[in-house]
Amino acid sequence: MQLEIITPEAQVFSGEAEAVQFPGLDGSFQVLNGHAPIISALSKGEVKVDLASAFESTEEVNTKIAIDASNKKVIRISIHGGVVEMLNDKVIVLAE
Numbered sequence: 001m002q003l004e005i006i007t008p009e010a011q012v013f014s015g016e017a018e019a020v021q022f023p024g025l026d027g028s029f030q031v032l033n034g035h036a037p038i039i040s041a042l043s044k045g046e047v048k049v050d051l052a053s054a055f056e057s058t059e060e061v062n063t064k065i066a067i068d069a070s071n072k073k074v075i076r077i078s079i080h081g082g083v084v085e086m087l088n089d090k091v092i093v094l095a096e
Contacts, residue, residue, distance in 0.1 A: 001016070001017055001018075001020075001031075001032075001033050001035075001086075001089040001090065001091055002014075002015075002016060002017075002089065002090045002091065003015060003016070003017040003020060003049065003091045003093070004090075004091070004092050004093065005047065005077055005093040005095055006092070006093065006094055006095065007064075007095050007096065008096070012064050012065065012077060012095070013049070013065060013075070013077060015051065015052075016051065016052035016053070017049050017050060017051055017052060017091070018032070018033065018050045018051065018052055019031070019032050019049075019050040020047065020048070020049050020050070020091060021047070021048040021049075022040070022042055022045075022047055022084055022093075023042055023043050023044065023045025023046060023047070023079070024040055024041070024042060024043065025040075025041050025042070025043050028045070031086050031091060033089055034089065035086055035089075037086060037087045037088075038084070038085070038086045039083065039084070039085045039086075040083070040084050041081075041082075041083055042079060042081055042082045042083060042084055042093070042095070043081055044079065044080050044081055045078075045079065046076050046077065046078055046079070047076065047077045047078075047079055047093065047095075048074065048075075048076050049074065049075045049076070049077070050073060050074055051073045051074070051075065052073075053073065054072035054073050055067050055072055055073065055075050064077055064078060065077055066078075077095075079093075079095040079096060080095070080096040081095070081096045082094050082095035082096050
């Protein structure tokens with residue numbers, strides 16, 4: 001599925017993901033390929049992304065993205081809240 005994480009300042013991440021875990025208002029939840037359409041508010045926490053392939057950055061690595069030391073296919077992005085929408089295997093996160 002295609003994932004985009006956007007803040008008011010910039011696009012933090014755009015790429016293919018296999019699974020994404022979010023900090024929801026009532027606890028964490030995860031979406032996978034083929035998930036039903038959803039819109040949800042997010043709380044302060046960490047978005048965990050299981051990528052389709054190892055994370056590679058052609059530019060200086062964004063300071064908001066933490067790469068898992070043992071698995072280059074897992075990244076974590078800290079957010080202060082926001083909203084997520086998933087529709088037709090495309091996930092858009094508008095984060096603070």
